[in-house]
Amino acid sequence: MAQRAAFWAPETFAARRPRLRARARIVKALRGWFESEGFVEIEPSALQVSPGNETHIAGFATRFEPLGAPPATYYLHSSPEFDCKKLLAAGETKIFSLAHVFRNGERTRLHHPEFTMLEWYRAEAPYRALIDDCAAVLAVAAEAAEAREFSYRDSSLDPRAAPEILPVTEAFSRYAGVDLPALLGDSDALAREAARLGLRVSADDHWSDLFSKIVSDRIEPKLGHGRATVLIDYPASEAALARRKPDDPRFAERFELYGCGVELANAFGELTDPIEQRRRFEADMAERARIYGSAYPIDENFLDALAVMPPASGCALGFDRLVMLASGAAHIEDVLWAPAAAP
Structure with a gap:
């Protein structure tokens, strides 16, 4: 990645300042919208016993050295999800969070190792109810940013238009x-399809790897042009924390929101079975160990909370990417007040 000028350099900051002011207005407007909908803003802890247990998400570890006690390893959270679900188990029913989260190894035009996640949950609500929430978030952000359209590179969309709802199976077709x-x-059959599409296929690619390659190369770039797209109902293997669809358990209650070819949000009808969740975590950590040579601990307290958590749906939205599209920024660091220093 090319070296960028220091964020505080006056000429650099002057160019970024209008987008940062738009960011501040969007924060205020979204807080107002969630509060008007009866949500309570919660504050998760950044320090966790696990950064999460998804195969390809890497965490930042830190050493805790209490006086008179053995040292312990904590991780900076990669999402406020675990604390949010614990609070649903405690009795909260409509919550949201604007939290700084941390993911190791990620720094591109669309990624930063520390970024802001807007995450919200509705207890006793179906996952499709969150599509309406996502549409409202886009419209509120557009109003706050005084944006007629959202844009990224050579694409644009109307943030006030109803999103397209596109099943994953239809998108593949x-x-x-x-x-x-x-x-x-069927990994062999999907590998043949990926090769037919001209994608690089490795001998050790699993079904999920091939699925992701096709989505990234052939599907994501086509989504969210003119209006946002909701890519919905993923194969169950691609939804680690989501319920299976009761009418077709081959698929899960998961959708992703796209704008201008950019993934903005990921939503689930939340899995609340701690036995099934443990099985999925263990499988994902075994896969992580196979690929990366390391795995993360499982938060046993989180699994205990799942056992008493009510049915709920939740959505995690990359807030910085939302600001990028609302302000027409080409790089995530153009909408961060203080990006991390380059190594």
């Missing part, structure tokens, strides 16, 4: 010519 339901769990 439309944009990749792949009959996904016929290939669920």
Whole structure:
């Protein structure tokens, strides 16, 4: 990554300042919208016993050295999800958080090792209810930023238009010519399809790896042009913390929100079965160990909370990316008040 000028350099800051002011207005407006909808803002702890247990998300570890006691390892959270669900178990029913979160190894135009996650949960609500929330968030952000349209690179969308709702299976058929339901769990068949599409296929690629390659190369770039797209109902294997769909358990209650080809949000009908969640965590950590040579501990307290957590749906939205689109920024660091110093 090319070296960028210091964020505080007056000429650099002057160019970024209008977008940062828009960011501040969007923060204020979204807080107002969530409060008007009856949500309570919560404050998660950044220090956790686990950074999360998704295969490809790397955490930052830190050493805690209490006086007179053995040292312990904590991790900076990669999402406020675990604390949010613990608070749902405690009795909260509509909560949101604007939290700084941390992911190791990520620094691109769309990634920063420390970024802001807007996350919210509705107890006893179906996951499709969050599509309306996402549409409202886009419209509120546009109003606060005084933006007629959202844009990124050569794409634009109307943030006040109703999102397109596109099932994952239809997206594979439309944009990749792949009959996904016929290939669920069949790594060899999906590898042949990926090779047909001209994608690089490795001998050790698992089904999930191939699925991700096709999504990244053939589907994501086509989403969210003209209006936002909700890519909905993922294969169950691609939704680690989501419930399976009761009418078709091959798929899960998960959707992602896209704008201008950029992933903005990830939403679930939340899994509340601690036994199934443990199985998924253990499988993902075994896969992480296979690929990266390391794994993370499981938060046993989180699994205990799942056992008493009510049915709920939740959404995690990359707030900085939202500001990027609302302000027309080309780089995530153009909308961060104080980006981390380059190594």
